[in-house]
Amino acid sequence: MKLIPDDFQKEINLRISNIRKKLSDQSVEAVLIGSSPNIYYTSGRFFRGYTLIPLTGDPLWFVIKPTDFSQQPSVDYIRKPEQIPDILREKGYPLPSKIALEFDDLSYSDICRLEKVFPESLFYNGSAILRQVREVKTPWEIEQMKEDGNHQVKVYSKVSDCYKPGMTDLELQIEIERELRLEGALGVLRVSGNLMEINMGSVISGDNADNSGPYEFTMTGSGVHPSLPVGADNHRILPGHTVMVDMNGTFNGYQTDMTRVWSLGTISPLAMKAHNCSIKILRILEKKAVPGIPVSELYNTALSIVKEEELEPYFMGHNNKVGFIGHGVGIQLNEAPVVNARSKELLEENMTIALEPKFVIPHTGAVGVENTYRVTASGLENLTIFPEDIRSLDL
Amino acid sequence: MKLIPDDFQKEINLRISNIRKKLSDQSVEAVLIGSSPNIYYTSGRFFRGYTLIPLTGDPLWFVIKPTDFSQQPSVDYIRKPEQIPDILREKGYPLPSKIALEFDDLSYSDICRLEKVFPESLFYNGSAILRQVREVKTPWEIEQMKEDGNHQVKVYSKVSDCYKPGMTDLELQIEIERELRLEGALGVLRVSGNLMEINMGSVISGDNADNSGPYEFTMTGSGVHPSLPVGADNHRILPGHTVMVDMNGTFNGYQTDMTRVWSLGTISPLAMKAHNCSIKILRILEKKAVPGIPVSELYNTALSIVKEEELEPYFMGHNNKVGFIGHGVGIQLNEAPVVNARSKELLEENMTIALEPKFVIPHTGAVGVENTYRVTASGLENLTIFPEDIRSLDL
Numbered sequence: 127m128k129l130i131p132d133d134f135q136k137e138i139n140l141r142i143s144n145i146r147k148k149l150s151d152q153s154v155e156a157v158l159i160g161s162s163p164n165i166y167y168t169s170g171r172f173f174r175g176y177t178l179i180p181l182t183g184d185p186l187w188f189v190i191k192p193t194d195f196s197q198q199p200s201v202d203y204i205r206k207p208e209q210i211p212d213i214l215r216e217k218g219y220p221l222p223s224k225i226a227l228e229f230d231d232l233s234y235s236d237i238c239r240l241e242k243v244f245p246e247s248l249f250y251n252g253s254a255i256l257r258q259v260r261e262v263k264t265p266w267e268i269e270q271m272k273e274d275g276n277h278q279v280k281v282y283s284k285v286s287d288c289y290k291p292g293m294t295d296l297e298l299q300i301e302i303e304r305e306l307r308l309e310g311a312l313g314v315l316r317v318s319g320n321l322m323e324i325n326m327g328s329v330i331s332g333d334n335a336d337n338s339g340p341y342e343f344t345m346t347g348s349g350v351h352p353s354l355p356v357g358a359d360n361h362r363i364l365p366g367h368t369v370m371v372d373m374n375g376t377f378n379g380y381q382t383d384m385t386r387v388w389s390l391g392t393i394s395p396l397a398m399k400a401h402n403c404s405i406k407i408l409r410i411l412e413k414k415a416v417p418g419i420p421v422s423e424l425y426n427t428a429l430s431i432v433k434e435e436e437l438e439p440y441f442m443g444h445n446n447k448v449g450f451i452g453h454g455v456g457i458q459l460n461e462a463p464v465v466n467a468r469s470k471e472l473l474e475e476n477m478t479i480a481l482e483p484k485f486v487i488p489h490t491g492a493v494g495v496e497n498t499y500r501v502t503a504s505g506l507e508n509l510t511i512f513p514e515d516i517r518s519l520d521l
Numbered sequence: 522m523k524l525i526p527d528d529f530q531k532e533i534n535l536r537i538s539n540i541r542k543k544l545s546d547q548s549v550e551a552v553l554i555g556s557s558p559n560i561y562y563t564s565g566r567f568f569r570g571y572t573l574i575p576l577t578g579d580p581l582w583f584v585i586k587p588t589d590f591s592q593q594p595s596v597d598y599i600r601k602p603e604q605i606p607d608i609l610r611e612k613g614y615p616l617p618s619k620i621a622l623e624f625d626d627l628s629y630s631d632i633c634r635l636e637k638v639f640p641e642s643l644f645y646n647g648s649a650i651l652r653q654v655r656e657v658k659t660p661w662e663i664e665q666m667k668e669d670g671n672h673q674v675k676v677y678s679k680v681s682d683c684y685k686p687g688m689t690d691l692e693l694q695i696e697i698e699r700e701l702r703l704e705g706a707l708g709v710l711r712v713s714g715n716l717m718e719i720n721m722g723s724v725i726s727g728d729n730a731d732n733s734g735p736y737e738f739t740m741t742g743s744g745v746h747p748s749l750p751v752g753a754d755n756h757r758i759l760p761g762h763t764v765m766v767d768m769n770g771t772f773n774g775y776q777t778d779m780t781r782v783w784s785l786g787t788i789s790p791l792a793m794k795a796h797n798c799s800i801k802i803l804r805i806l807e808k809k810a811v812p813g814i815p816v817s818e819l820y821n822t823a824l825s826i827v828k829e830e831e832l833e834p835y836f837m838g839h840n841n842k843v844g845f846i847g848h849g850v851g852i853q854l855n856e857a858p859v860v861n862a863r864s865k866e867l868l869e870e871n872m873t874i875a876l877e878p879k880f881v882i883p884h885t886g887a888v889g890v891e892n893t894y895r896v897t898a899s900g901l902e903n904l905t906i907f908p909e910d911i912r913s914l915d916l
Contacts, residue, residue: 162718171747172718174735192733192750193841227629234624234632235646251630300702307695312749313720323557323567325708325720338587340569352566353774353852354707355587379748446588457748 134170137266141167141259142185148255149181149226156180156222157252158210158240161231163316163457164256166379176207183219207243226252261454261462263476268500268509270380271456271478275498275509278375278382281305282512285371285388289519295358295369296350299329302373315374315381318458327373328357332364335492338446342460344484345370345443345492365391368491369519370484374459375510383455383480384510385496388519396440397493398516400485403435404494405514407451407483412499412506415479421469425451428483429467440485452481455498477501478509529565532661536562536654537580543650544576544621551575551617552647553605553635556626558711558852559651561774571602578614602638621647656849656857658871663895663904665775666851666873670893670904673770673777676700677907680766680783684914690753690764691745694724697768710769710776713853722768723752727759730887733841737855739879740765740838740887760786763886764914765879769854770905778850778875779905780891783914791835792888793911795880798830799889800909802878807894807901810874816864820846823878824862835880847876850893872896873904 145168149157159168159177168177174191187201188210202213211221225244227237230253241249263271281302288301303326307313315326322341330347339346339355349355363369368389375382387401407428415424428451432441442448454461455478463471465479479501484494495514499506540563544552554563554572563572563580570584582596583605597608606616620639622632625648636644658666676697683696698721702708710721717736725742734741734750744750758764763784770777782796802823810819823846827836837843849856850873858866860874874896879889890909894901 166748172735172750191735191737194733229629229633232629234622234627234629235648237629238624253630297703300699303702303708304695304699307698308692310745312744312746313698314718314749316718323709323711338589340567340586342586349707350705351707351773353561354709355567378746 137264138168138170140264142179144259144262145179145255146181148259149179152226152250152255153224154226154250154255155224157226157255159228159252159256160236160240161228163318164228164231167256167260167457175204176210178210180219180222186213186217186219188213207240210243222247224248224250226250226255228253228256230254257462260456261477262474263456263478263500267380267456268476268478270378271382271498271500271509274375274377274380274382275384275511277309277311277377278384278510279512281309281311281373282371282384282386285386286517286519286521289363289388291520292362294360294362295329295331295334296360298363298369299327299358299373302329302371306373306375310377311374312376315376316458318460322460323354324356329373330358330370330492332361332367332491333489334359334361335368335370335486336444336446336488342448344448344482345372345486363390363519366393366490368393368397368487368493368516370492370494372496380456381459382498382510383459383482383496384498384512385482385484385494386512386514387493387495387516389516390519393516394487394490397485397487397490399435400437400440400487401493401495401516403432403437404483404485407431408481408495408497408514411481412508415473415499415501415506417473417475417501417503419473421463421465421471421473422467424465424481425467425469432483437485440487442484444486444488451483452479454478455480473501475501475503532659533563533565535659537574539654539657540574540650541576543654544574547621547645547650548619549576549621549645549650550619552621552650554623554647554651555631555635556623558713559623559626562651562655562852570599571605573605575614575617581608581612581614583608602635605638617642619643619645621645621650623648623651625649652857655851656872657869658851658873658895662775662851663871663873665773666777666893666895666904669770669772669775670777670779670906672704672706672772673779673905674907676704676706676768677766677779677781680781681912681914681916684758684783686915687757689755689757690724690726690729691755693758693764694722694753694768697724697766701768701770705772706769707771710771711853713855717855718749719751724768725753725765725887727756727762727886728884729754729756730763730765730881731839731841731883737843739843739877740767740881758785758914761788761885763788763792763882763888763911765887765889767891775851776854777893777905778854778877778891779893779907780877780879780889781907781909782888782890782911784911785914788911789882789885792880792882792885794830795832795835795882796888796890796911798827798832799878799880802826803876803890803892803909806876807903810868810894810896810901812868812870812896812898814868816858816860816866816868817862819860819876820862820864827878832880835882837879839881839883846878847874849873850875868896870896870898
């Protein structure tokens with residue numbers, strides 16, 4: 127395994143310092159981390175084991191696997207979490223009396239086991255703390271996401287070439303998956319929540335856009351099998367239909383989320399109008415979304431534009447609607463904040479959010495644009511710059 | 522959504538009856554299920570919500586999403602689990618005083634929330650119950666897995682055609698992924714445990730076979746990025762090296778697990794000897810593995826053959842070894858039982874297990890064969906029939 131370079135150690139120190147601020151705000155003495163996204167966030171690589179971040183003193187990495195992890199002085203190899211208290215005593219660390227664990231990310235069995243490791247301690251929800259810290263990205267993280275955006279854009283520029291006449295939505299998706307993988311996509315898309323399952327994204331064509339699924343994705347599609355009812359349903363792409371490409375951009379542990387629409391033949395004026403409305407919403411939100419603005423205001427602004435243009439029946443679904451137009455993006459596809467009417471959060475500089483005002487037009491399909499943005503002092507910086515008009519598959 | 526056909530309803534009834542036997546054995550009155558593999562197992566499709574299986578009375582499906590789920594009389598649409606007790610009272614069901622929840626499959630937060638829904642109840646680990654029931658397959662499930670095996674074999678017959686001179690392991694894997702998807706692979710591989718992450722399997726070449734990773738896979742490889750240290754590491758496939766293809770066969774909610782080895786040029790006599798030893802182990806275990814035999818005996822038999830042939834230094838890894846030679850397979854890739862020395866389980870008829878006695882030969886790579894089998898009264902039935910010799914990529 128590669129050792130962590132010095133400049134990356136500074137990056138980790140910055141993250142740990144941000145985590146400590148939140149721990150301190152909540153009078154928690156330490157957080158013990160074991161989920162893959164948070165292990166990666168706090169160490170820069172994924173291992174099986176635990177990261178312990180105390181309020182004071184060096185953070186400790188307890189590594190179960192791999193066993194040739196690194197020669198860092200702060201790594202302790204363990205077989206099981208029950209060894210942690212003895213190691214802390216040996217190192218002169220106090221056993222934390224108030225400790226945060228990842229209640230939302232680890233199983234009930236895992237948390238109960240960890241609680242027994244610290245029988246004298248009180249426990250707090252560390253998932254919430256990590257979620258809050260991770261929603262504001264460091265400059266290093268934003269560079270990663272820009273790199274993802276660049277790769278993703280390169281693949282989107284090949285979508286028309288992937289299409290061959292007579293293809294189904296699924297066949298087109300498979301060729302895009304291949305291009306993503308050849309461009310370096312890791313092939314696994316980390317999502318938050320154990321009920322979110324998807325492979326590398328979705329290609330949704332025609333009326334499949336309005337099928338209702340179990341997952342919290344926009345325009346989920348029905349998939350090809352009841353065990354995994356999400357995405358392309360393997361029907362032939364037909365003239366007059368749109369093809370919404372919402373394929374994932376995970377190239378380096380981070381990701382960008384981006385949607386563009388292609389079409390076959392001429393599509394309805396209503397679909398064109400709705401697509402242009404999506405672009406209009408993005409242009410307005412790009413200026414409006416500055417630090418301090420309530421996240422809910424982004425949603426409400428979008429909705430009022432949609433109502434003005436009398437497109438509400440199609441907004442974020444037709445028969446099956448979702449109640450959000452965006453979400454945080456980073457190590458996981460669906461991070462905080464959720465951009466909906468109920469959000470109590472305020473935008474902060476260097477949050478990264480995907481905005482996806484979309485419409486479902488019956489007998490045509492889904493339209494709309496999704497970009498991943500960074501919140502700056504003067505508005506949104508687009509990390510996924512690519513033409514936004516509906517592009518033709520058959521030209 | 523498709524309604525459940527009558528003959529499939531019989532299948533679901535059989536599974537529910539098997540679950541009830543285990544509930545009754547443990548004096549539990551009901552199990553409430555919310556994880557995707559167990560929702561699929563108990564309903565034949567995936568939805569967001571809960572299945573309640575009481576010891577007596579019809580099972581109930583509480584569906585949050587999709588909202589157009591079906592017209593089955595036993596489906597109740599809910600917004601949140603807190604509505605469940607009122608619905609039970611309305612239907613004349615007693616509130617279970619002893620209820621099993623999926624402690625290993627749902628998050629701590631999810632389980633704590635469900636425990637509050639039933640404030641008077643005692644709670645048991647439903648994950649263990651479902652794991653036990655699911656390890657013995659019904660005839661219908663075995664048919665699904667045979668179908669998976671047939672698809673997987675078709676794709677493996679194209680591996681040599683996928684190879685082009687100069688390719689890296691990752692490039693070869695990408696072409697195999699595409700063939701799997703075109704053959705109908707769903708693209709998501711359900712694994713058990715929140716620390717298991719992989720896309721559609723792995724292609725491991727040369728010394729990447731001996732890299733140690735955080736995951737509980739055999740021959741995990743180091744991957745191409747520290748955020749996801751698993752699988753192909755994108756090095757050029759070299760003459761004298763083996764290429765181990767362990768790509769997934771999920772086509773219908775079930776799956777088969779299968780490994781075959783290809784090579785470039787001539788590989789070492791030691792690697793050939795070890796590969797033949799793997800095949801010998803499988804032939805012996807295929808006869809030995811009958812209902813009633815301890816699972817651990819399969820492991821111990823394999824190990825004694827390996828020792829006889831003086832191949833122990835290479836068995837299941839060289840510098841980094843794993844302690845199992847097989848595992849249950851079904852809806853999830855890694856089901857019960859685990860075939861290791863510590864197993865206390867006995868084989869039962871219609872268990873489905875993948876056996877993968879593998880070796881890592883320094884400077885050559887991984888060798889060995891993996892098949893998915895059904896346990897029958899007279900031994901193992903192979904669900905993944907395909908030539909087992911090392912095949913050449915360059916012929």
